[in-house]
Amino acid sequence: MRQRESTIALLFLAPAFLALAVFLFYPIVQTAIYSLFDLEYSTRWREAPFVGLANYRAVLASREFWGSMRFTVLFAVAAVTLEFVLGLSMALASFWVIRPLRGILRTIIVLPWAIPAIIQASIWRWLFNTDVGLIGALAVGLGLAEKPPLFLADPTLAVFSVIIAYVWKGAAITAIFLMGGLAMVPQHLHDAAKMDGARAWMRLRRITLPLILPTILVVLLFRTLDALRVFDIVYGLTGGGPGATTDTLSSFAYKFYFTFVQFGRGSAYAIITFLLVMALSLLYIRRITPHLRFR
Amino acid sequence: MRRPLHTLASLAITAAVALFSLLLLYWVLVTSLKRPGTEFRLPLRVWPAEISWESYQTVLGPGFEVQNAIRNSLLVSSAVTVGALFLAALAAYAIARLRFRYKVQSLALIQMAGMAPAIVVIAPTFVLIRSLGLLSSLPGLILPNIAYSIPLSTWLLAAYFANLPFELEDAAKMDGWPPFQVFWRVMLPLAAPGLFSAGVLVFLGSWGEFMLALTISLGLPEAQTAPVAILGFSQAFQLQWAWVSAGIMLSLVPVILLVLLFQRAVIQGLTAGSVRY
Numbered sequence: 222m223r224q225r226e227s228t229i230a231l232l233f234l235a236p237a238f239l240a241l242a243v244f245l246f247y248p249i250v251q252t253a254i255y256s257l258f259d260l261e262y263s264t265r266w267r268e269a270p271f272v273g274l275a276n277y278r279a280v281l282a283s284r285e286f287w288g289s290m291r292f293t294v295l296f297a298v299a300a301v302t303l304e305f306v307l308g309l310s311m312a313l314a315s316f317w318v319i320r321p322l323r324g325i326l327r328t329i330i331v332l333p334w335a336i337p338a339i340i341q342a343s344i345w346r347w348l349f350n351t352d353v354g355l356i357g358a359l360a361v362g363l364g365l366a367e368k369p370p371l372f373l374a375d376p377t378l379a380v381f382s383v384i385i386a387y388v389w390k391g392a393a394i395t396a397i398f399l400m401g402g403l404a405m406v407p408q409h410l411h412d413a414a415k416m417d418g419a420r421a422w423m424r425l426r427r428i429t430l431p432l433i434l435p436t437i438l439v440v441l442l443f444r445t446l447d448a449l450r451v452f453d454i455v456y457g458l459t460g461g462g463p464g465a466t467t468d469t470l471s472s473f474a475y476k477f478y479f480t481f482v483q484f485g486r487g488s489a490y491a492i493i494t495f496l497l498v499m500a501l502s503l504l505y506i507r508r509i510t511p512h513l514r515f516r
Numbered sequence: 517m518r519r520p521l522h523t524l525a526s527l528a529i530t531a532a533v534a535l536f537s538l539l540l541l542y543w544v545l546v547t548s549l550k551r552p553g554t555e556f557r558l559p560l561r562v563w564p565a566e567i568s569w570e571s572y573q574t575v576l577g578p579g580f581e582v583q584n585a586i587r588n589s590l591l592v593s594s595a596v597t598v599g600a601l602f603l604a605a606l607a608a609y610a611i612a613r614l615r616f617r618y619k620v621q622s623l624a625l626i627q628m629a630g631m632a633p634a635i636v637v638i639a640p641t642f643v644l645i646r647s648l649g650l651l652s653s654l655p656g657l658i659l660p661n662i663a664y665s666i667p668l669s670t671w672l673l674a675a676y677f678a679n680l681p682f683e684l685e686d687a688a689k690m691d692g693w694p695p696f697q698v699f700w701r702v703m704l705p706l707a708a709p710g711l712f713s714a715g716v717l718v719f720l721g722s723w724g725e726f727m728l729a730l731t732i733s734l735g736l737p738e739a740q741t742a743p744v745a746i747l748g749f750s751q752a753f754q755l756q757w758a759w760v761s762a763g764i765m766l767s768l769v770p771v772i773l774l775v776l777l778f779q780r781a782v783i784q785g786l787t788a789g790s791v792r793y
Contacts, residue, residue: 227616229695234622237607237666244663245629248637248644255639264643311533318526326530328779329537335775335782336541337724339743340764343750344540347757353556355543393537394786401787450633453726457747471635478639479731488639495636502631506624515612515619515678 249495255488262482269485276489285465286490289473296384296469297448303388304444305437308395313425315396316403327400334393342457345386349373349458376466379459383467387454391447395440402436403429442505449498470494541768548572548761555758571762575749582763584737585745588654589723590770592741595658596722597715600665601673605711607666608673609699613685623674630667634727642731652739656732661722668721669714672785676710677703713785716778723771742767 256276258269280286315326333341348355349372357369372378406429414424430437452471455461461468461476468476471494477487547555551568575582607626611619641660642651650656684706688698704711729741740748746767749760775782 226614230610230614230616230619233606233610233614233695233699237603237626237670240603240663240666241626241629243644244641244660245632245637248640249632251640251643252636264639314529314533318529319523322526322530324779326533327783328776329530329534331779331782332541332772332775333537335720335724335771336768337726337743337771339724339726340746340767341540343747343760344544344764346750347754347760348540348543350754353755353757355560358560389536389540397783397786400783404787446631450635452634456726471633474635475638475727484639491633491636491639494633498631498633499628502628505631506627509627510620510624515674 252488252491252495255484256492258485260483260485260488264484272485276485277493279486280489280493285468285473286493288465289468289470292380292467293449293451293469296380296387296451297445300384300387300391300448301441301444303384304391304395305441307388307392308440309399311392311396312399312403313429315400330393330396332393333390334397336390338390338453339457341386341390342454345382345389345454346373346458349382373459374463376463379463379467383455383458386458387448387451390454391444395444398440398443399433399436402433402440406432439505439508442501442508446498446501446505449501450494470497544761544764547757548765550758552756552758555761556755568758571758572766574759575763575766580749580759580763581737582742582745582749582766585740585742586767586770588740589742589767591654592657592661593719593722595654596661596665597719599658599662600669600718601711601715603662604666604669604714605673605704605707606699608670608677609703611670612674612677613703623670626667626670630664630671638727638731641728645732651732652734652736654739657729657739657741660728661725664725664728665718665721669718672714672717673707673710676707676714680706709781713778713781716774716781717785720771720774720782 255264255266257271257273258266259272259275260266260269263269311330315323315330318326347353349357351357351369351371351374354369354372356372357366360366361369370378372382410428410432411424414428419427450471451469452475455467455469455472456475459467461472465473470490474487474490474494477483477490481487546562546564548571549567549569550561550564550571551566552571552574554564574580607622610616611623645651645656645660648656650659680703684702685698688702693701723741724743725741726743726747729739729744730747733739733741733744735748737745746760746763749763753760
């Protein structure tokens, strides 16, 4: 009987695993194979010279790689921190406001998350435009600047612009996840603390935050994973520029593929990105699976 | 006694969040309603002096035809939603309800696959789609996107299936129903709310997918999805933002409608995962 049930389970799992095999597992292995060959202007690796780890050595020795690695890590740390502060504030607010406003507030919070990242990138690119952008005009209008700053052409401002654009969407999803955690904090604990005269800040620090700590950890891991993979916002907003100052691992690897048409080098780049993300996602999976309870 | 103050502060907070979240969309909406050519006129107006629909006519007319990209996106996202939900429901049912070894490992492997950065699969996927003759076609977008949507939907559906009662399923099994019938006629109807919120998330996710859509479309209009088309507009018409804004507004209609109508399902779907940690 048990034997039969596991056969059935296998049949139920097979279609999903087939789809994953064709479009995720196989391409990852293939990219790893590409990365060991000297491939330019073609992906016919069987006809190309095998170069072992030469592509990896070349990537790891290049300044561009360390530049994009540095930016990606800096970006992830800054973006996830900002997202968390904004997201937690919004999530707490959505529980604190009077009842009739809660549904409206949650809808408003969710909306930025649902808008495709590349469309947001297009909008931000226009808002940050020096000649016709709203943000430059506002900065001048408020007397913060004499003339509109070069948001996307100045290396430092470009970094800030990319982070702001990414956080706008990321804060929304962070808030939604944290709302899930907050919904599970028992109300009676709050009431008891209130009766004991604990102030709002104390209740937040001593009751709410410790109770949602598991959710917070998962959210931070999940968002860091997402930030390390970032592509759309960078591609649409700065294209990695000025120079390569805002190139992330993904956006630079994409250039290797489809601008320089160097598939071997690009694949080595992609595999390094993959390994970095996978190391973190192992932590993530370990964090979320022990709590699973199935039959 | 603190009621009026609480109400006032609540309104202020909601307004502040709305300003943060909606300003971008509001500015795009206002710009799309300005007469083309006046969108950058100073002083900036928070509402157009007169509402003009000219930009909408332009982007729906010859040369732009943003409706084609929106139709492509609707077709792709609908097909992906149906396909991914079906495959994910099968897998999630096995993981949540059937006894076999390595079930947590299976789910972990599926989740790991979902974490892989798009950049590590894009080149071989391009080659594969080309060898299938599906470049610049909708099936070329639909098939990989189904696979990309499986991890999230399997996760959500497994959590949902796990919480359903066992009585009906056991009764059907006692009556000798074959496993697929139990799944299809008993479990799926019970899981309808879970399927729905997973479906909304898959739809929104594939609607916004960009790297594959950009690469597979080859820049040709036949298989351009809304995000790819909008990026193209915004790069080609940097100084005609009334047009671009109108295109953006139209391409966001399905997304905004889904969120407004199904806000509850979206939030429940997204938090379902985190609630179970």
